[in-house]
Amino acid sequence: MKIDSILKPYQRFGVNLGLNRIQKLLDKLGNPHQKVPIIHVAGTNGKGSVCAYLSSILTAAGYQVGRYTSPHLIDWNERICINQKPITSEELEDYLLQVVNAIDNNAESPTQFEVFTAAAWLYFADKKVDIAVIEVGLGGRLDATNVCENPLVSIITSISREHWQVLGPTVADIAGEKVGILKQNCPAIIGQLPLEAKAVVEKRIAQLNVSAIWPKPAVDLGENWAEYQSDIPVNGMTIKYPLPLLGEIQLMNSALAIATCQILQQQGWKISETAIQNGMANTQWPGRLQWTTWRNYKLLVDGAHNPAAAIALRQYVNTLDNLSPQKQGKSWVMGMLSTKDHADIFQALLTAGDRLYLVPVPDHSSAKPEELAKLALTICPELSHCQTYPDLVTGLDAGIGDNLTILCGSLYLAGYFLANKSAC
Numbered sequence: 001m002k003i004d005s006i007l008k009p010y011q012r013f014g015v016n017l018g019l020n021r022i023q024k025l026l027d028k029l030g031n032p033h034q035k036v037p038i039i040h041v042a043g044t045n046g047k048g049s050v051c052a053y054l055s056s057i058l059t060a061a062g063y064q065v066g067r068y069t070s071p072h073l074i075d076w077n078e079r080i081c082i083n084q085k086p087i088t089s090e091e092l093e094d095y096l097l098q099v100v101n102a103i104d105n106n107a108e109s110p111t112q113f114e115v116f117t118a119a120a121w122l123y124f125a126d127k128k129v130d131i132a133v134i135e136v137g138l139g140g141r142l143d144a145t146n147v148c149e150n151p152l153v154s155i156i157t158s159i160s161r162e163h164w165q166v167l168g169p170t171v172a173d174i175a176g177e178k179v180g181i182l183k184q185n186c187p188a189i190i191g192q193l194p195l196e197a198k199a200v201v202e203k204r205i206a207q208l209n210v211s212a213i214w215p216k217p218a219v220d221l222g223e224n225w226a227e228y229q230s231d232i233p234v235n236g237m238t239i240k241y242p243l244p245l246l247g248e249i250q251l252m253n254s255a256l257a258i259a260t261c262q263i264l265q266q267q268g269w270k271i272s273e274t275a276i277q278n279g280m281a282n283t284q285w286p287g288r289l290q291w292t293t294w295r296n297y298k299l300l301v302d303g304a305h306n307p308a309a310a311i312a313l314r315q316y317v318n319t320l321d322n323l324s325p326q327k328q329g330k331s332w333v334m335g336m337l338s339t340k341d342h343a344d345i346f347q348a349l350l351t352a353g354d355r356l357y358l359v360p361v362p363d364h365s366s367a368k369p370e371e372l373a374k375l376a377l378t379i380c381p382e383l384s385h386c387q388t389y390p391d392l393v394t395g396l397d398a399g400i401g402d403n404l405t406i407l408c409g410s411l412y413l414a415g416y417f418l419a420n421k422s423a424c
Contacts, residue, residue: 003076003089006096010112017142021110025118026147028102032125033147036066039260040148042136042178043157043191045308046253049245049285050157051133053257057279058131059083061271066124066132068145070113073287073415080120082127084284095119113137117144131269141180153263154181154188154210155256159197160308161341175200188212189259191252215259217251218243226251228258237262239273242281246289247316254280287414289316292421297400301418303411307341310348313408320404329353329384331399334409335361335369335392342367342375345409352382355403359388359395361413392417 026033039054041047048069055067067081077086087095099118103110110118117137124132131152136143140156159175175197182188188210190201205212218226226243230236239258243250257280261271290301304313317330332354336342350356356376358369369388377386389395392413399405407417 003092003096006093006100007076007112007115010110010115016111017139019142019144019147021108022114022117022144023147024104024107025099025102025110025114026121028104029099029118029122030125032121035125036121036129036132038148038151039131039133039153039155039264040136040145040151040181041133041155041157042140042143042181043155044160044174044178044306045312046157046191046249046256047135049250049253049283049288050155050257050260051135052245052283052285053254053280054133054260055081055084056283057257057261057271057276058133058269060279060282061269061275063130063269064128066120066127066129068117068120068124068132069135070116070137071411071415073411074419076116079116080123082124082129084282087123091123092119095123098122111144114144136178136181139174139177139180141177143181146181149183151181151183151186152267153260154183154186155190155260156181156188156193156201157191157253157256158308159193159201160306171196172200179204182208182210184208184210186210187263189256189263190214191256192217213259213263215252215255218255218258220248220251226254228255230259230262232259232262237273239276241277244281244283245285247312248319249312249315286418287411289313290414292418294396294400294405294421297402297405299396299400300404300406301414302406302408303414304345304349304408305337305340305410307344307348310345310408313406314348317404317406328403329355331355331357331401331403331405333357333359333392333395333399333405333407334372335359335413336367336372336409337361337412338365338367340367340410342372343379346372346376346379349408350376350380350383352380353384354380355385355399356383357385357387357389357395357399359392359413360390361410362392362416364410364412 055065058065072078080087096119134145218228227240229238302313304310358372360366
């Protein structure tokens, strides 16, 4: 039985936040989530790379490490990993069927994400992982991953205006949902936040008696190396390490991961400086500032699916300008989901002289390229080219060339490209 066919019946329930269904389902499965020590990671951006850093470091330290992330780029299997290895299709089908068989057909049906999350918990418990790094799916407070009362560490990487249709219209509203992962007396690591969000987080930290660390970004040493300087009480450290993931934002994300390791060290986990350095060096997180090729030309691929991610992408592109003696317009091959903040993303990315090639996002609720084109020309009328294309391959073929070409706007679009690149 194929994974898609197992999950499809639950797709119709969409996003339906709440913990009642997942708790009942996990109870029927023997509460596997209570058997797995976890690090819980929420945030608007940076969750995935922080999870990747942590799972790689803990693997290098000799532990059996589960990692649960979403969405996937290419296939479902990559959401559930142990020591960087995705669950096999056979195992995933087996665990999904175990979950489906435990569903009470007389009660409210779980969502697709809840079914998948329950399978992840069950798999990690059965495999007796030492620790699991769990990424929040959406928000935090009512997310299906938020069923553990005593996480080893809770992390909030960043907060900006994303999924506001579900989480609330303001950054403060969104922060109120994300702080839902914080637990009484459990330590927390918090990234750099806008003031409106920081106030909400600080208030919740005080209410729960949470010991919170707010790490500073690491220092860029050049040539893909960074230095983290910690002022954490008891075991402050300074460590230099390789930083294979690109972009200035990784100075913050890597600092969050290393600060988390320091908290784990205080709890008795054996994580050496060498394990941190080797783990960082071996970290991979595809689809985010990833260089590849198309038709023998260089291509930069990045999800950049919300305004904060688009700003981070533009910052990286600007550093490439600084390295080049001749600045020239960029070629942006873009597709976006209908639910995203299109105007803010265009505002962050586009500059005069750029070329824009708009395509649909396959198999998802895509924004119409024609409507995006009108919006883009309103925001940046000095574009030297703005045209729509019926599919990604056509758009890429038109946009690729000697100038810098970037494919972005949706993680699903990036995943579709990476999955189908060799077949085109």
